[in-house]
Amino acid sequence: MTEKTTAKKPLFEEDKLSALEALDRAQFIAFAPYVWEASKILRDKGILHLIEAARETGITIEEICNKVNISQYGVRILLEAGLGIQLLYRKEGKYFLAKTGHFLLNHEMTKVNFDFMRDVCVEGAPTMEQSIETGKPTGLKTLGNWNTLYEGLSSFPSPAKESWLSFDHFYSDKAFPEALEIVFTNPPKKMLDIGGNTGRWTLECLQFNPDIEMGIVDLKGQLEMAEENMIAAGFQDRVQYHEVNMLDNSKSLPAGYDAIWMSQFLDCFSDEEIVSILGKCYAVSDENTRIFINETFWDRQRFATSAFSLQMTSLYFTNIANGNSQMYDSKVFLALIEKAGFDVIQQHDMVGVSHTILELRKII
Structure with missing residues (x-):
């Protein structure tokens, strides 16, 4: 595996606070x-x-x-x-x-995080213990009557919808310029954007490469938002839309794509669900299919503040999004990739704000 990374001392391996600093932190928490x-x-x-x-x-x-x-x-x-x-x-x-x-x-990141907490997370936070006990997003009921956040995202109330999208886009968008250079080093002809949401990555690819054809996989509401954006940008002829619930074992992915992209997508699922989703990718891949995963791993961060933000975001997944996913420790995530039958052939750390891009190949 090729790694592009920055040497750093691992985080959270020692207690660095003095007794007075620790007492101060304890009162802040209280x-x-x-x-x-x-x-x-x-x-x-x-x-x-x-x-x-x-x-x-x-x-x-x-x-x-x-x-x-x-x-x-x-x-x-x-x-x-x-x-x-x-x-x-x-x-x-x-x-x-x-x-x-x-x-x-x-500070842009702080403002995005604060608004996200205020408009999406805070009201449901008191039910956190119930979420952990049941594996259900018990705080989601403060926003609407859905089993998971993703089912209702397209019809979220304001300002929760705007703050959620700003939060999601802030982190992913910062990674896109470098990600495009990585993915298009060897330009694919057709790329499948799984969990494409509003289609921002698909738009970036269509604008970056005039020959690429894109497919977007998501739920109905998200595909409708994405299609509106493609039509507005004049790219509707180069995009196909595939409504697939990735948790439905009876559903498969469309074949014929030589690259698959998943950005901030797999962190929305549990360990077992990630293996299952990667299994769907495995089924439509051959030894030449390039699979890219763009994720934020808390243990791959340069600064403790970045890791802290991701660790707290895990609690949002527990309480609001779905009840069973998180921002992963890369060691846990890499083990799931291996279990699904893939090798990681390249790893790019610190892409954009805090992302890692993994390139996978199917083990034959």
Whole structure:
């Protein structure tokens, strides 16, 4: 196997915190629900924006009260909470935006993650224990009456739908430029995009290579969204649509594609389901079929913050999406690939924000 990676020390192999730092972290966890709520109000009610706009001059509590529809008492307790959370700091009676507050307001990944948690995850979070016990996404009922999130995604309420798509696209889109170079090193003639969702990868391929023909596999609602996007872009003649529930053992994949692409797709399934889905790919592949998997593995991250984000996203899968999948440890995932009858012939780490692209070949 060829690896394109960056040498790094493995994460989470030692306890690095001092006793005082650990105690500080423990208190942060103890009060985490209020940390979240106060931060959300400070951001969404515009208080952090007012403090940011004051820059090095700073702003008083009275000046803030004059510009927001919150009582002085309410503003005061929020600002004091913001000090402890380290979103802001106070000097000579004026408030200033701290670095953490700056990132909460302006860092693209943080904004996407925050909106995703607010609009998709938070309301269902109290049922987490029930999800773990039953293997069911018990928090999903806060959004609609579906067995899995994917069944209802196309009809999600706002703003949950927009925040979910922004979350999904932020991570995948950042990987696409480098992914195109990897996939089209030896250009395929026909590529099957499994779990194509709204068709963003398919569009990227059609724009990148004028000769490629694409097929999209997904559920009906997602295919309808994808087809709208293909028609709008003028590519409808180069795309075929295949409605396949990948968990239905009676359904098979269409044959005749020399490349198969799955991006942020297999993490939506359990270990056993991943092996089954790869089995469907195996059935329509030969020794020359190139199979690409684009995934985010928490153990392949350069920074602990990236790994943490993925580990927390696993809880979304447990509680909201389907009840039985996660963002995988690569060692677990690679074992599933081998079990399904494939070799990994190339591995590209740190593609885009945090992705790994695996290229597989069928073991004959």
